[in-house]
Amino acid sequence: MSLPRITNVIRLAPRLVAMQPCRNNSSAQAAIEVAAQFKTLAISSPKPFVFHVELNRPKKLNAINRDMWLEIRACFETLAVNPDCRAIVLSAAGKHFCAGIDLSSMMALGQQLADYDDVARKGVVLERTIKIYQDSITAVELCPKPVIMAVHQACIGAGVDLITAADIRYSTQDAFFQVKEVDIGMAADVGSLQRLPKVIGSQSLARELCFTGRRFESAEAERCGLVSRVYPDKESLLAGAIALAEEIASKSPIAVQTTKESMVYSLDHTNQEGLDHIRIINKLNLQSEDFAQSVAAQLTKDEKPVFAKL
Numbered sequence: 001m002s003l004p005r006i007t008n009v010i011r012l013a014p015r016l017v018a019m020q021p022c023r024n025n026s027s028a029q030a031a032i033e034v035a036a037q038f039k040t041l042a043i044s045s046p047k048p049f050v051f052h053v054e055l056n057r058p059k060k061l062n063a064i065n066r067d068m069w070l071e072i073r074a075c076f077e078t079l080a081v082n083p084d085c086r087a088i089v090l091s092a093a094g095k096h097f098c099a100g101i102d103l104s105s106m107m108a109l110g111q112q113l114a115d116y117d118d119v120a121r122k123g124v125v126l127e128r129t130i131k132i133y134q135d136s137i138t139a140v141e142l143c144p145k146p147v148i149m150a151v152h153q154a155c156i157g158a159g160v161d162l163i164t165a166a167d168i169r170y171s172t173q174d175a176f177f178q179v180k181e182v183d184i185g186m187a188a189d190v191g192s193l194q195r196l197p198k199v200i201g202s203q204s205l206a207r208e209l210c211f212t213g214r215r216f217e218s219a220e221a222e223r224c225g226l227v228s229r230v231y232p233d234k235e236s237l238l239a240g241a242i243a244l245a246e247e248i249a250s251k252s253p254i255a256v257q258t259t260k261e262s263m264v265y266s267l268d269h270t271n272q273e274g275l276d277h278i279r280i281i282n283k284l285n286l287q288s289e290d291f292a293q294s295v296a297a298q299l300t301k302d303e304k305p306v307f308a309k310l
């Protein structure tokens, strides 16, 4: 397993992660041990091949500070190559899903900039910082394993950037959303402006939400396609998200991961480019044992096939 490229995994003594019983499974265990070094995320494996990642700064309403930016990327890069992970649920501990970027860390960044007199040097610091934050969110999109966001209560600013990089979004009835960057005097720069219009399929609504920072509730989020299912409370939300992850994890990992790759690729390519891309991949994949096993199981109405790890 490749260890995450993270510079600030500090604590060497693993702390206990908020964790459901884990199977005796070396790479799942290894991923959880890597995650045990995280300060802002909790990771568990509630079902075979399913991982549950929790934003875990409840006292700070899961506002994203520098540690969390780095750890989100490290976490998804680790799970991306973990053969015991086939689907991921991301939820959040505490009262709110995510209060956006940690505004105190923005102040700290301001102080860091004050160390430089020269505008170009300040610019380089900002450019590098934004790139780190962008790559953190993009790690969710690039992770070949489907990611399901389970959102409760507030999902604000960077929280919206985060969820729009996922494959599937579910929420509670009490969830609300805000592309709030304009209210702190900036254009969103870690994904909402690029991904939200594609997710909801309406430039008009996306621009309205991004220009105004208007709060919108779960019912509107469901209507516009930002979330695809709404649950009465957090408990049923998590149960629904994990059940979906379990269902996805029961399918061929070759089929599911290629499906994600093709759908992400097709978001910003022409239909013909997308067709060319999947044709090249499937000239290999249609020779896979997963394909043979799945076709045979469909024909014989057999039990669900058991697929080799990927």
Ligand SMILES: CC/C=C\C=C\CC(=O)SCCNC(=O)CCNC(=O)[C@H](O)C(C)(C)COP(=O)(O)OP(=O)(O)OC[C@H]1O[C@@H](n2cnc3c(N)ncnc32)[C@H](O)[C@@H]1OP(=O)(O)O
Residues within 6 Å of the ligand: 060, 061, 063, 095, 096, 098, 099, 100, 101, 102, 103, 104, 129, 130, 133, 154, 156, 157, 158, 159, 180, 181, 184, 189, 190
């Ligand atoms: C390079 C840039 C990359 C990315 C940029 C992203 C931009 C953004 O994310 S813009 C959005 C920034 N976030 C906000 O503006 C959210 C502000 N907070 C709220 O609107 C509310 O707190 C709430 C999330 C709706 C929750 O409301 P409520 O339940 O009533 O709690 P509060 O009493 O308001 O807050 C409790 C406590 O938390 C502190 N806090 C809230 N949000 C943040 C935050 N984002 N960062 C740091 N701290 C936050 C709030 O100040 C309170 O602190 P106390 O010390 O208890 O007063």
